[in-house]
Amino acid sequence: MRSGPFIPDQQARVLYSMCADDCSLHFDLANLTPKQQADHEANLDLIAMPQIASSYIGKPTDHVAVYDAFNDPAWRDTLEFYNAAHQRMGLDPIPLANFHFYPRERFYEAMAEDLSAGRIDVDLNTLYMISGWNAVLHRNDEALDISRKANSKMQLADDAERFGIPAPDTKVFHKADLDGPEVAAFFEKHDNTLMLKIKGLAGARNVTVVGSPADALVYLAEFPDDLEVVLQRKLADTYTEMTVDLCVSDSDISIANVRRILFAEGLWVGNLIGPDVALTPAHEDVLIEVGRYVRELGYTSPEGYNCGIDFFIGNDELLVIEINARWTGGLFPAQMIKRLGVQQETTVVFFDRVIREKLPDYLAFQDKHLFGVANGASNNSFASVPLGFSPFTAEIDGAQYVHVWQMVVGDFEAFKRAKRDSLGEGQLPTAELISLSAT
Numbered sequence: 001m002r003s004g005p006f007i008p009d010q011q012a013r014v015l016y017s018m019c020a021d022d023c024s025l026h027f028d029l030a031n032l033t034p035k036q037q038a039d040h041e042a043n044l045d046l047i048a049m050p051q052i053a054s055s056y057i058g059k060p061t062d063h064v065a066v067y068d069a070f071n072d073p074a075w076r077d078t079l080e081f082y083n084a085a086h087q088r089m090g091l092d093p094i095p096l097a098n099f100h101f102y103p104r105e106r107f108y109e110a111m112a113e114d115l116s117a118g119r120i121d122v123d124l125n126t127l128y129m130i131s132g133w134n135a136v137l138h139r140n141d142e143a144l145d146i147s148r149k150a151n152s153k154m155q156l157a158d159d160a161e162r163f164g165i166p167a168p169d170t171k172v173f174h175k176a177d178l179d180g181p182e183v184a185a186f187f188e189k190h191d192n193t194l195m196l197k198i199k200g201l202a203g204a205r206n207v208t209v210v211g212s213p214a215d216a217l218v219y220l221a222e223f224p225d226d227l228e229v230v231l232q233r234k235l236a237d238t239y240t241e242m243t244v245d246l247c248v249s250d251s252d253i254s255i256a257n258v259r260r261i262l263f264a265e266g267l268w269v270g271n272l273i274g275p276d277v278a279l280t281p282a283h284e285d286v287l288i289e290v291g292r293y294v295r296e297l298g299y300t301s302p303e304g305y306n307c308g309i310d311f312f313i314g315n316d317e318l319l320v321i322e323i324n325a326r327w328t329g330g331l332f333p334a335q336m337i338k339r340l341g342v343q344q345e346t347t348v349v350f351f352d353r354v355i356r357e358k359l360p361d362y363l364a365f366q367d368k369h370l371f372g373v374a375n376g377a378s379n380n381s382f383a384s385v386p387l388g389f390s391p392f393t394a395e396i397d398g399a400q401y402v403h404v405w406q407m408v409v410g411d412f413e414a415f416k417r418a419k420r421d422s423l424g425e426g427q428l429p430t431a432e433l434i435s436l437s438a439t
Helices: 022-026 034-046 047-055 073-088 107-116 141-150 153-159 182-188 213-219 281-296 331-340 356-369 412-423 428-434
Strands: 001-003 014-017 063-067 099-102 125-129 170-174 195-196 207-210 229-233 240-248 255-265 267-273 304-313 317-324 347-355 380-388 395-398 399-410
Touching: 001 240, 014 047, 022 034, 022 073, 022 141, 022 255, 022 317, 034 428, 047 063, 047 073, 047 331, 047 380, 047 399, 063 107, 063 182, 073 380, 099 213, 107 267, 141 170, 153 170, 170 182, 182 213, 182 229, 182 399, 207 213, 229 412, 255 281, 255 331, 255 347, 281 304, 304 395, 331 347, 331 380, 347 356, 347 412, 347 428, 356 380, 356 412, 380 412, 399 412
Parallel strands: 001 125, 014 063, 014 125, 063 099
Antiparallel strands: 170 229, 195 207, 195 229, 240 255, 240 304, 255 267, 267 347, 304 317, 347 399, 380 399, 395 399
């Protein structure tokens, strides 16, 4: 059995094995800073939703690894609802009999024990990312080194000009050098507004805007002086942030999907996908060249690896800001769109939350407006597609909330009105923050 971030639609039997890999790519999980530990814990909780979404990407002969919390009596009915909903929408997901339940803190170690004992019989093990924590599965130091290079913001900053990759003005420093004259000059060159980026965290948690070297040092206070730091020109609001998934194989590089990134309160929350989110042939050529660069780093396989590229478009240029040599959050909804055949529909995908006591009402809302079913729905201008949920609640203002992953096909404003009518104010609050007007 081989392990890696293989592209979907493999003919071989696949085990989908995805957990929070970002921090362990570059850092020892036993020696994280307080901020890193908090972000790692958040990622551990949130990756539960892609674990469920993996099941509709797979086929009936595949297997999927998920947290054992999903098998708890408190959440088993919800798990069954999602699996049944995916079937009712016309999909052929991984059956519940092929779900394997593992503890959150020993996810990969427990899975490796099952694989070693022959309790799971598959040909490929699809990872979210080749990282340090899941080395117990891939057992490949060379692949881990390639993953570190291909996912490194610092590597991209060093290589971009040499490989002809268009990128914003970028420099790499060590934390100890941030109070030096070269850094001060770089801030002055860009009107004292720069993006600061560090390794190892996901979902924009490793990115912030800084207005001075002093701001940067405050943000990095808990990190050691030898930490590498990327400072990058902040692009104006006339640019639009987008992302694609590439299929990178030994024989081919192709664009699998394109999405506009949606933010709420500074964090990535989802994507806009549809016919209005498109690339020009010139843009496609640039992105394919980035794929060739990643393949030259060694990130490739005969079956094909997934690779995300984040970039900005504006002022007649495309500027690459990040390479994510792994599965991406947007790949899951893009695969759902492909399977439902709604590529020509406007689709909004986002992470949100509902109060624990309202979860039955939320599931009833899903059932009423479910894509392809819409039992009793009075408004057919939109359809609801449940992607996943997390069995780990979050306490906010004294109430317990359930994280959910939501897709809406069609009229997003009509969806918001309908969910207010069904669930009341305050449920799915992130939806209220999302605007579809392009910037």
